[in-house]
Amino acid sequence: MKTVLLIEDDVVLRENTAELLELSDYKVLKASNGKIGVELAKNKLPDIIICDIMMPELDGYSALQILSKNKATNHIPFIFLSAKTERSDVRKGMNLGADDYITKPFTEDELISAIRSRLAKVSILQDLKSKQKKETLQNDEGEIKTLNDLKNFFDDYGEEFTFKKENVIYHEGDHSNYIYLINKGAVKCYRIDEQGKELVTALYKEDDLFGYTSFTQNTPHKETATAIANTKLLGISIIDFNDLLNKNHKVVLELIELLTDDLSVVKEQLLEMAYGTVNKKTASTILKFAERINRKPEDPIKISRNDLASVAGIATETLIRALTEFKKQGIIKAEGRNIKVVDIEKLKSIS
Secondary structure: OOEEEEEOOOHHHHHHHHHHHHHOOOEEEEEOOHHHHHHHHHHHOOOEEEEEOOOOOOOHHHHHHHHHOOOOOOOOOEEEEEEHHHHHHHHHHHHHOOOEEEEEOOOHHHHHHHHHHHHHHHHHHHHHHHHHHHHHHHHOOOOOOOHHHHHHHHHHHOEEEEEOOOOEEEOOOOEOOEEEEEEEOOEEEEEEOOOOOEEEEEEEOOOOEEOOOOOOOOOEOOOEEEEOOOEEEEEEEHHHHHHHHHHOHHHHHHHHHHHHHHHHHHHHHHHHHHHOOHHHHHHHHHHHHHHHHOOOOOOOEEOOHHHHHHHHOOOHHHHHHHHHHHHHOOOEEEEOOEEEEOOHHHHHHHO
């Protein structure tokens, strides 16, 4: 089922149009102004956007400009809803990059026809792009043998996604459509327990691969992933990745080694949570975040106490007491969310 984002400030028109689309077997996301619509588009990535022009908060032109500059949304077909009195302004919208416009009042056939034609165009272009990518792979003489070769493949052919700090990349339960390489930034993966407590399961830095619930199937994610800094990702779809593995068997062994390393890290974390002292857990966690967020571990890191505590496996109050002790010893400096490692060697000796 395709998803349509409908951005319209007129309540009656919005609800009637949404009902019409739902009866035509579309899932509908609704927004009452451009500002809400832009956020929905970035977070939900609909298949097509239908947008009014004149709206409060943020008009249709501005919404289109913002989404056109975003790598994750600039490919989504964008159709303007235009009142007859606005027809002279339609050219402005088309010049900004809109795919089409529908004049109010419109008929059901006009709306559905416009949506189907735009979605068909996107589908055809995607098929051509996929075909070209496969032909490129088939003609590429260089076999992918190592993880470094694989990461170079992401650099050459990966689809680019950008996320601001604290933006969600995917939610627990979402299907794993892509495997990602972090080109810039850092990512936190976590789960929420029955008491609503956040449990951090992994931290990833630049040049790390993540998102691989499965290397061959589109299975639901077992955790939520969030950017903990402004982040740029390069993604390869599961379908293309599976095709790559079928043609490059040697890199499969490298991926098995990567999974083995991941399991070893998890075991070490479990042992540390079970037997490590509070100070040791706190020191080790600060170093983990520093290594993944910063190019230099001694640079300041901006991270919440809750994130530190959840990775360390201790209560937030307990972690704060450990941080206070570290400050007294001159190991760290802390101001608000900022933590700066002053004596990294001493911190390592504790961890």
